[in-house]
Amino acid sequence: MADSAQVPALVYLVTGGCGFLGEHIVRMLLEWEPRLRELRVFDLHLSSWLEELKTGPVQVTAIQGDVTQAHEVAAAMAGSHVVIHTAGLVDVFGKASPETIHKVNVQGTQNVIDACVQTGTRLLVYTSSMEVVGPNVKGHPFYRGNEDTPYEAIHRHPYPCSKALAEQLVLEANGRKVNGGLPLVTCALRPTGIYGEGHQVMRDFYHQGLRFGGRLFRAIPASVEHGRVYVGNVAWMHILVARELEQRAALMGGQVYFCYDKSPYKSYEDFNMEFLSPCGLRLIGTHPLLPYWLLVLLAALNALLQWLLRPLVLYTPLLNPYTLAVANTTFTVSTNKAQRHFGYKPLFSWEESRARTIHWVQAMEGSAW
Ligand SMILES: NC(=O)c1ccc[n+]([C@@H]2O[C@H](COP(=O)([O-])OP(=O)(O)OC[C@H]3O[C@@H](n4cnc5c(N)ncnc54)[C@H](O)[C@@H]3O)[C@@H](O)[C@H]2O)c1
Numbered sequence: 499m500a501d502s503a504q505v506p507a508l509v510y511l512v513t514g515g516c517g518f519l520g521e522h523i524v525r526m527l528l529e530w531e532p533r534l535r536e537l538r539v540f541d542l543h544l545s546s547w548l549e550e551l552k553t554g555p556v557q558v559t560a561i562q563g564d565v566t567q568a569h570e571v572a573a574a575m576a577g578s579h580v581v582i583h584t585a586g587l588v589d590v591f592g593k594a595s596p597e598t599i600h601k602v603n604v605q606g607t608q609n610v611i612d613a614c615v616q617t618g619t620r621l622l623v624y625t626s627s628m629e630v631v632g633p634n635v636k637g638h639p640f641y642r643g644n645e646d647t648p649y650e651a652i653h654r655h656p657y658p659c660s661k662a663l664a665e666q667l668v669l670e671a672n673g674r675k676v677n678g679g680l681p682l683v684t685c686a687l688r689p690t691g692i693y694g695e696g697h698q699v700m701r702d703f704y705h706q707g708l709r710f711g712g713r714l715f716r717a718i719p720a721s722v723e724h725g726r727v728y729v730g731n732v733a734w735m736h737i738l739v740a741r742e743l744e745q746r747a748a749l750m751g752g753q754v755y756f757c758y759d760k761s762p763y764k765s766y767e768d769f770n771m772e773f774l775s776p777c778g779l780r781l782i783g784t785h786p787l788l789p790y791w792l793l794v795l796l797a798a799l800n801a802l803l804q805w806l807l808r809p810l811v812l813y814t815p816l817l818n819p820y821t822l823a824v825a826n827t828t829f830t831v832s833t834n835k836a837q838r839h840f841g842y843k844p845l846f847s848w849e850e851s852r853a854r855t856i857h858w859v860q861a862m863e864g865s866a867w
């Protein structure tokens with residue numbers, strides 16, 4: 499790779515670069531990677547904001563493509579030095595079939611690895627997920643654990659299954675010889691629940707609150723901790739890993755890192771209220787308003803309705819047996835592995851992450867603000 503002197507010589511490829519996380523990675527790379535010569539943004543759906551990025555000093559190349567098509571991935575990758583593979587089908591609501599989720603998340607990742615080998619791209623950073631670990635099907639809590647905390651990772655849902663398989667492929671590919679004879683260096687980042695500007699589920703909660711006259715109703719006990727991390731800090735971790743991976747290949751190659759920052763440990767709903775309260779919404783109840791057994795029943799009913807209605811319409815409510823189990827199981831991380839291995843410190847403080855997210859909610863269309 500090019501010398502670390504500020505010669506803009508590097509070509510980066512970001513798959514899924516138009517998604518929620520991908521957009522933050524793309525914008526941050528342009529701001530924080532002085533060695534960047536060309537940034538290739540590969541996505542199934544290209545966003546219009548890419549156009550405004552094309553006027554800067556770095557060449558931004560938008561590539562409409564599908565990670566499930568090996569030849570498209572290889573063509574996009576030819577001549578690139580680093581690939582950040584963040585494209586994925588994030589579906590825990592039953593919008594896509596299990597086969598499609600597997601195809602995009604697992605076969606798509608295999609195609610990225612194969613393209614690295616074929617084209618001689620040596621550095622691969624993969625966006626994995628906390629869900630590779632848990633919560634598991636038994637609902638065991640993971641309380642402020644780290645990358646070495648023992649936990650029974652057993653999944654049935656297609657999304658965590660696909661992320662676990664894909665992560666395994668990426669880690670196993672570390673050290674494989676790429677075209678030219680040098681070894682591939684890979685590593686996987688595992689964000690917990692990401693929040694921040696552009697977060698679709700936060701948008702959904704906000705609009706649901708507006709429909710209920712500015713009220714949301716507590717469903718999950720406040721004592722259940724759910725790990726959250728600011729999107730800007732997740733993007734920053736990707737940029738640091740990509741930057742350090744070659745120099746620290748022996749230490750970082752084949753490793754996994756949870757994504758973390760200073761966001762507080764709270765329940766999923768209480769955490770959301772950090773942003774939604776200043777935008778005029780209230781969370782009703784200090785305890786869940788419905789007993790848990792009734793929520794389980796409603797979630798099961800939603801699953802049944804989804805199945806019955808599937809021939810007619812796609813019914814994908816937020817509440818289903820899987821989302822209820824994830825929201826209702828403590829899963830939080832406490833680690834400093836990323837700091838020890840590649841000097842990560844969050845770029846955004848909790849106060850700044852919070853302020854930016856609130857500002858985004860307030861600017862949302864239909865906002866009560
Ligand atoms: N959102 C979270 O809380 C969270 C948490 C942990 C991990 N992740 C992981 O982070 C990554 C990004 O997630 P996100 O929340 O930004 O999701 P997103 O849906 O906003 O972004 C995913 C992007 O991938 C693209 N994509 C999907 N299928 C594709 C295909 N076949 N070919 C090319 N591009 C395709 C989409 O068009 C989209 O732009 C995913 O891999 C996800 O598993 C997300």
Ligand SMILES: CC(C)CCC[C@@H](C)[C@H]1CC[C@H]2[C@@H]3[C@H](O)C=C4C[C@@H](O)CC[C@]4(C)[C@H]3CC[C@]12C
Nearest residue numbers: 588590627629690691717766816821822824825
């Ligand atoms: C029970 C209802 C009242 C609340 C439903 C909330 C539910 C939609 C939320 C809760 C937790 C969320 C997941 C969690 O933050 C982490 C991830 C990992 C990531 O890889 C993909 C997204 C996902 C699964 C979040 C999806 C939305 C969930 C389930």
